[in-house]
C-alpha cells in the first residue's frame with residue numbers, strides 16, 4: 044500500500060497525540076491518558092502555538108486516508124542562544140514498520156531544520172528507535188538527566 048508523507052496541519056494533531064501515547068505505551072509501559080489526564084490539551088496548545096510561530100512542524104505518513112506514522116520537528120534555543128533542532132514523536136504503526144516510513148519522516152524533519160540555521164539536531168531515543176537514528180547518522184552524546192518529578196503543568200500555566 045502506498046504511503047504518502049506530508050506536512051501535518053492542526054487537524055492532524057490529535058493523531059500525532061495518539062502516536063505519542065502509543066510510543067509511551069509501547070516503549071515506556073506507561074499510559075499518559077491515565078498518568079497525566081490533561082496532557083493532550085497541553086500538547087495541542089503548545090504545538091499549535093509553535094506551528095503558528097513557524098517554529099514547529101509535524102509530518103504524517105498516510106495510507107488509505109489513515110495516519111500510520113508521525114514525526115515532529117522544532118527549532119529551539121541551545122546554549123548561549125544558538126539555534127538547535129529537536130525531533131520528537133517518531134512513530135510508525137506496527138503493520139508499516141521496516142518499510143522506510145520513519146526514515147522518510149525523519150528526512151522531512153531534517154531537511155526542514157537544515158535551512159533554519161540549526162547547529163545540530165537532537166532527540167531522545169527509545170531502545171527501538173536507536174538503530175533508525177544511527178542509520179541516519181545520529182551519534183550518542185554525553186547528556187545526563189536528573190528526574191525531579193514535579194507535577195506536570197504546562198509552561199504557560201506555571202509561568203504565564
Ligand SMILES: CC(C)(COP(=O)(O)OP(=O)(O)OC[C@H]1O[C@@H](n2cnc3c(N)ncnc32)[C@H](O)[C@@H]1OP(=O)(O)O)[C@@H](O)C(=O)NCCC(=O)NCCS
Nearest residue numbers: 133134135140141142143144145146168169171172174175
Ligand atoms: C522506531 C520506529 C519509528 C522505526 O520505524 P520504521 O518505519 O520501521 O523504520 P524504517 O523502516 O525507516 O527503518 C530504517 C532503518 O532503521 C533501522 N531499524 C528500524 N527498526 C529497526 C528494528 N526494529 N531493529 C533493527 N533495526 C531497525 C534499520 O537499519 C532500518 O533499515 P532496514 O529496514 O533497511 O534494515 C518504529 O519501530 C516505532 O514506531 N517503534 C515504536 C516507537 C518508538 O520507539 N519510536 C521512536 C521514539 S524515539
